[in-house]
Amino acid sequence: MIRGILLLLLGTTGFSLIQCISNDVYFKMFSQQAPPDDPCYNKAHEPRACIPDFVNAAYDAPVVASSTCGSSGAQRYCEYQDHERSCHTCDMADPLRSFPARSLTDLNNSNNVTCWRSEPVTGSGDNVTLTLSLGKKFELTYVILQLCPHAPRPDSMVIYKSTDHGLSWQPFQFFSSQCRRLFGRPARQSTGRHNEHEARCSDVTRPLVSRIAFSTLEGRPSSRDLDSSPVLQDWVTATDIRVVFHRLQRPDPQALLSLEAGGAADLASGKYSVPLTNGPAGNNIEANLGGDVATSGSGLHYAISDFSVGGRCKCNGHASKCSTDASGQLNCECSHNTAGRDCERCKPFHFDRPWARATAKEANECKECGKCRVSTKRLNLNKFCKRDYAIMAKVIGRDTSSEAVSREAQRRAMDPDVADYEMDQVQPGSARSPITGEYEFQAADYPNPNPRGSEMERFDLQIQAVFKRSRPGESSGAGNVYGMPNTTLKRGPMTWIIPTKDLECRCPKIRVNRSYLILGRDSEAPPGYLGIGPHSIVIEWKEDWYRRMKRFQRRARTCA
Template identity: 30%
Template sequence: MYLSRFLSLHALWVTVSSVMQHYPSVWGHYDVCKTQIYTEEGKIWDYMACQPEARDMIKYVKVTLDPPDITCGDPPETFCAMGNPYMCNNECDATTNELAHPPELMFDLEGRHPSTFWQSTTWKDYPKPLQVNITLSWNKTIELTDNIVITFESGRPDQMILEKSLDYGRTWQPYQYYATDCLDAFHMDPKSVKDLSQHTVLEIICTEEYSTGYMTNSKIIHFEIKDRFAFFAGPRLHNMASLYGQLDTTKKLRDFFTITDLRIRLLRPATGEIYVDEQHLARYFYAISDIRVYGRCKCNLHATGCKEENKKLFCECEHNTTGPDCGKCKKNYQGRPWSPGSYLPIPKGTANICIPSISSIGNCNCNPFGSVHDRCNDTGFCECKEGTSGTKCDKCLLGYIWHSLGCQPNVCDKELLQCQNGGTCLKNMRCQCPPAYTGILCEKLKCERDPGGCSQNSGNMAVSHGPLLPLTALLGVTGLFIF
């Protein structure tokens, strides 16, 4: 009884372990484009939807500023410590490394240390607005997978807009507005992401949550990607399959999280008060120590890899697709209109591979003896005859051998179908029998076919090498030939 219970518990543990090992696939990670499976026809490719792994996209970004001379230090100038108008002995000097604050320090790889940051000129031209456009470009379509996080070394701006582009900066649309007073700055009622729902997740809002001036922990601004995911995947993102299903069926939702460029529009620096202190304008400026953008190369579910060449990102396309985003079929593979892969059905999705064009079908070179047809079928593959495998149907499966007319079952071999009674297997095609024996495997005495019968010594010239097989068993071997 105890053994039975132990075995039952062990079986349950194995089952649970197996489920847990495969549970992430239920989420739909889509980290494999194809796999080989075994069928009656041999090994074939099973294609699946696939996408690259999410990564820190700041490593590949190009940054531009408008106006281009907005960075402090040329000429050198002094500025006040954050929140203290009476400590104005800090210096910005572009000619000295220790005192320079160039744009690349917004996302330098120095451990993202807060002492390194980009800084603008001070608001010395007040009341003229101090405004800056910071454009982040990838020259590649990106799918966001985590919150956009901007860390200010100065106070967070009183007014700011985060914008996105889907056409490499030709047109822009707002992602989110930030202000200390949304109604005054943008004529919008303040909202937070928590006020949204599945039906309003694409609404562009103005938030006052991140725009306080010099308060404690007031350096970070978020654009909440994960909070929007949570409307579909649950608060802990435990149901990613539901999110992927929504992304697959709702194009506007998918496009919402897709960008080629981001633009941070800084419209008014942090003042910490209603009025600007015109006696201490050196206290007003912008400074950013870190920007984080996590996402993946958009490859239309046709690639798991994305590589950088000449400072540009390219998808490593599968499924007979090509282009920076795997956005078109390869030459000679336009047998049907290109289509992106599909997240559905979960967890493998649908690859929607490109298939050969009709004009090129007579070319992918199917072996005329090993394939049913001398050209590919409508999926772009050779259709192999029984016992044949390989992309061109030019190889034989185990138990078959290539004859002049293709793969035929082995008549004999050194393991299963051995020639008997001293017979020798010739090229797997036939048994060369001793004079007294005949049959496919030399299993019969010749005299059995003689009306006079067999003499007592008629088989002495040969030695038996194994038990005789019934004739019905021998004839059950598909396609055997009698020589």
Template identity: 30%
Template sequence: MYAYHAAPWSSPSSTNNGRDRTSQHQQTKQHGPSSSSGPVSETQNRCAGRACNPPMGNLALGRGLLTQSVCGVNSTEPYCSYQQMFSSTPSFHRDTSCPGAPKCSKCNAALPHQAHLASAMTDSSFRYPDTWWQSAEGVETETLQLNLETEFYLTHLILVFRSPRPAAMLLERSQDHGRTWKTLRYFARDCEDTFGLAEEARVKEKGESGAACTSKYSGAFPCTRGEVIYRALSPWYSLDPYGPAAQTQLMVTNLRVRLLQRQPCPCQAKDPDIQALPTNHYAIYDFIVKGSCLCNGHAEHCVPANGYRPARQRINHVVHGKCVCKHNTAGDHCEHCVPLYNDQPWQAANGIIGAPRECKKCKCNSHADSCHFDRGVWLASGRRSGTVCDVCHHNTEGRHCQSCRRGFYRHPSRPSSAADSCTPCACHPVGSRPAISGGQDLCNPSNGACTCRSGVGGPLCDRCIVGFWGFHGYGCRPCDCTGGDCDPYTGDCLSGSDLDVYYTGGDSHIHRGPSSSELATLFRVEELFSALHHSEKCQCKVVPIGSPKLFCANEYDYVLMVRIMAARDQGSHAEVEVKVKKVLYHGSQVNIKKGHITLYPESWTTRGCTCPLLNPGSEYLVGGHEDRRTGRLLVNTKSLVKPWRPSLGRKLLHLLNKHCSSSSSSSRKTATERLQNANVFSLQKKN
């Protein structure tokens, strides 16, 4: 009996002849072991974590079978044949028994009840047990060919003859849709005489062991219901069914059977009266091609492939050729990975140990829809990862889409996988220069900070700083004015209250501001003093205003609104040139007026940059102390430095006048009167 269950490559019994297997192969012909279109949910469970394969079935079912001839094509043809004798005796004990006299009838391909077409070989053996194909009378050779729409696995072939089996025949297969053919097996009553081959000897083809010849299935008895069986794997477990060697041996796109030599039933020779009857033809009941969909161990369910044309409508149990892939694989045969799972090289599953060898997902940080495997990258990583992401989205770039592309920076509050993690740089394209030497990014790709050109200021590098004019692609040029200030657009000198006179500490000496050439020099070194350009060196702690009690306890000697103009490195210390825009408060020992003064950051000598931050071109509210010995206005880590806002000025005026006590009430009154006379409460209008 045949066994079409359990192991995927199980094969039928090798018994030569016999009626006792007919009912079993009829069941296989109609149904196969199970339907090849099982529920998807079950498929998912069967393939989870292990190799899997679609069920086997009859590849000929539902497909057209081609022959060279059919009886009764041109006209009605008479024919005679031997009918099967029913007996409880096994057929291999009756091989030399004659089943009585032959019975004669007529064949006409145009009449359904007399037609014996090729489709009869692939119909249901249960519904139509006595249908067969028959060749034209008198043909010496015949060819049967099955063309498949895609690649399948062939495990074995079963032919059930109505006429005596041929004395010689060939089984051939093609793996390239009929362009080339290879012989799988030679069948002959006498291998040596017919093919020049010894029994079971293999033909050498291109240095490889080729097809063997067997006489097992070429005897004239039985005169009907004789079988021919071919097994592609014997034993099946000696080979990984999904490996390259198995594909070479099992994969098929076309199957061809060449019937080379008829032989009469020996019973005819015993009766001279029936020797002249028309029995010179081939006739076959069943053509069963056992196989399965080719899925490389990554699917257990298949659907119709492109090019499939059913031989008849509403036919069940067809073995289809397009895999419903699992294990993150894709393709008609699960022969490659899905677009975003190419971190490792694709592999077929291992059918011996059951390892699925799933495709691994690429690490593209959710910014790519596909990736490809790069062998060089894979080898360089020690065979750990070969990911190269394709077409990075969301303004990212890099092998893993891990970097922001030019003109964008990584937003600090967004995860790297977020679609908006790369934010456009806001730096002015004219006033900015590449943030990294030799690069092209207009802002720092890690934090978005802008790097201004010479004479340009502002957080976005979008305007000239004080003392410079003519915003253009090379920066801003220094003002050519006695006072230093000029119109930032025209370069016209400004006069009057904008003259750059400044005071330092309690010193009554008047100091002239730096000349235009000195301002240019100061700007060139201002980057040395700004934590904006040296964030790796300066991590300044911001001093909060705090409660009224804490604020007043600081006893600041001055509270000013200033614009940072430039800075100068004096070796032992640094000087920052500022323009006083408003005087909110100064102590009795400190005399400060509007104009240019110098602040002295103490942190320069110990840290190499200014803390708190004082960026050229920006306006700040600054509160600090005076060095009593030198009269210098100091800026240190205890100083209050905040970006200027009118609301912040109003808040500090309220604290100074309502909460902070002084050494004498007269000093407090003098300060209050000075503030009122200067109209500093009107802070909504910014200078």
């Protein structure tokens, strides 16, 4: 009776008893799991280089074949083994007898080999191509083609790569038994740093080899330090891979002679290859025994069971993972304040440090824009007095830095007077750069005085009013980098050069077809230009400021 009462009480009060268990005891009943570490940061949350996992980038990726057996109706293809030939029928309309291109990138199972097969090759047929799209930029380590059992082997082929999603192509690797004759390249070529970004040619005709493999970095001197070699970084980068088959190896002659009487006459002529229609003159090699071309009755074709591309999603060391977005597009999950599909730029308002690829030595994290060194809000008489010039100008156009700098460098190379003046005025280490604040000057990089190589933007101005300009000998920047009084300031056109980093940080925020009040020092730009420096003031113009500037003009005569 008592035992029954205890059980009843326990049953009715069990929930209360559980509530009485302390939280510490309760949570110890479950295994505690620490949050996973972020590969892009160490335990002190300091940034470090990180890379996505190594994958077969070709898996389940789309492949476009220029020729597929049975695509135009039932066709015959043949295999050769032990001096014997066996022929079969392919037909894309019959799933059991179809050999589509999707078989190249499906799950590779040695117990259930699936193959892509081309149409039987003929002398008049074009080169057979396979084009693989990776979806985004990858940094590749190898490309492997697994041959179908008993299928004729390729004798000559080329692997191409594209870095712009198929808009342009460049050779990645050549394969041939006659490299020099067919492709104009030696079969064995020494590789140095001067040519490590060039495609080479290899002999692929070794017997008993069931696959064709290409290593992107093998034998290239800079491969051990890829982080410091932009040339090899570009070399291993690809968005698409294309394989072009030019020739087939000649099957065993005894197998060819075992054909039926109807097809023996064609194959007895010995044609077994595809002509190189786009090759150099004289390189149309057709190994033949009699001189005629083969017919599709021979059943000779290309057959590949697996197309593998090993590599990593390209994220420039700023992401440890790539994932697909809502539209199905593959993108890097960027860290280090970077952005873009490949983490190839800094995210908005993080331009205080120029973007760079992360390396094992330096993560090169993008830094948030700091305090704007260009005044964009306030102006008083004291500031007016301490500037060499004050103008009102309208921004009428914008030019990109690379073209503008290139054109200006060419102009200066043809104008020795200006260059001689600057070299006389400035000695390395003697003056502070108006852009970086560092004591360094590189005349060769003109008009970009930033020794770090930051890009410059060029704007075309129309000066509408000049409120102040320095006179010879009165420039407040006479001891600085340039120091030439900007006596050329007058109403009319003028070029304004601003570091890209400052524009991206909106220091200042410039818009075309807007007018601005601009004050600065002559030392902040080369003669004939306006620039941006620590003493610059840029304020969007307001019509009621004209009287104010005229008042400053009059009062500035008493400036100390």
